[in-house]
Amino acid sequence: MTNRSLDDLRREIDEIDDAIHDLIMKRADVVQHVGAAKKSQTVLPIRPSREAFMLRRLSGRHNGPFQLSALARMWHEMIAAFTMIQASYKIAVFSDTSHHTLWDLARDQFGSQVPMTAFETRREVLQQVMNGQADVGVLPPPEEDDDHPWWTQLAVPGAPVIVQRMPFAGVGNVRGVPAEAVAIARLEPEPTGDDVSFIVFATADPVSRSTLVSKMKEASLPGVLLASLEQNGEWIHLAQVEDFVASEDQRVTKFVKAGPAIAARVIGAYAMPIAGASKPGGAEAGE
Ligand SMILES: O=C(O)C(=O)C[C@]1(C(=O)O)C=C[C@@H](O)C=C1
Numbered sequence: 656m657t658n659r660s661l662d663d664l665r666r667e668i669d670e671i672d673d674a675i676h677d678l679i680m681k682r683a684d685v686v687q688h689v690g691a692a693k694k695s696q697t698v699l700p701i702r703p704s705r706e707a708f709m710l711r712r713l714s715g716r717h718n719g720p721f722q723l724s725a726l727a728r729m730w731h732e733m734i735a736a737f738t739m740i741q742a743s744y745k746i747a748v749f750s751d752t753s754h755h756t757l758w759d760l761a762r763d764q765f766g767s768q769v770p771m772t773a774f775e776t777r778r779e780v781l782q783q784v785m786n787g788q789a790d791v792g793v794l795p796p797p798e799e800d801d802d803h804p805w806w807t808q809l810a811v812p813g814a815p816v817i818v819q820r821m822p823f824a825g826v827g828n829v830r831g832v833p834a835e836a837v838a839i840a841r842l843e844p845e846p847t848g849d850d851v852s853f854i855v856f857a858t859a860d861p862v863s864r865s866t867l868v869s870k871m872k873e874a875s876l877p878g879v880l881l882a883s884l885e886q887n888g889e890w891i892h893l894a895q896v897e898d899f900v901a902s903e904d905q906r907v908t909k910f911v912k913a914g915p916a917i918a919a920r921v922i923g924a925y926a927m928p929i930a931g932a933s934k935p936g937g938a939e940a941g942e
Contacts, residue, residue: 690741707926724825735766747789817923825932
């Protein structure tokens with residue numbers, strides 16, 4: 656136990672706050688240069704892979720009693736505010752009566768200051784991003800035997816792709832049942848060393864799950880088949896691959912060449928969240 660007075664301790668806290676505040680203002684200055692350095696690239700300044708690297712790195716060096724998930728939330732709020740220095744952008748969130756959690760997840764990820772609108776259908780969120788009215792859409796992740804296969808809409812050239820999974824570092828006091836979400840945007844995902852990717856592909860006829868999974872494996876695309884459905888006389892399948900798969904990945908070409916897939920499109924990838932970040936003391940990644 657310390658024998659320093661409360662006044663003395665509070666003085667030290669004020670000094671620490673000044674140092675943190677100075678660094679935030681200094682960081683804002685650096686981010687303005689980052690924005691300028693990126694000008695030739697896409698307009699949307701969000702870089703989910705860079706954020707994943709940053710949070711994994713901080714998680715790795717974190718120790719002491721301060722909760723890692725609280726630290727991560729502070730960083731998300733900060734990064735969002737720094738992102739807004741570079742360009743303005745809008746978020747569309749799917750949030751019907753049983754999906755309030757997604758609003759909270761989106762706010763935790765993209766910060767409290769970015770313009771964010773809730774939509775009661777997945778279709779509206781998709782349309783917002785497709786039409787450029789929103790830059791990022793937040794939707795429930797594709798699921799096994801999905802009743803709402805919104806992901807089929809991403810299988811066309813020029814469509815947005817899945818770029819992020821949330822929560823990335825611990826859940827929090829979200830409303831409703833803890834849930835997860837994905838973000839879609841017109842961004843090119845980048846590998847982070849621990850990623851999951853999604854591929855939509857078509858076959859002319861129904862094909863068993865096990866056949867398709869082994870065909871994927873033969874093309875070095877290890878993963879699972881999440882859903883298959885009939886659409887316009889073809890079968891459309893959604894595969895989740897436990898690896899980073901780029902949009903022009905040769906393995907996908909090889910997979911289609913081998914059949915029975917007749918066409919395939921990578922519809923995005925995200926960095927795997929940090930496991931156990933909500934536990935006191937930090938994440939498994941940092942232990
Ligand atoms: O590194 C970048 O590209 C940045 O724009 C900087 C920054 C940050 O504040 O650290 C902001 C937004 C990106 O999503 C990632 C990181």
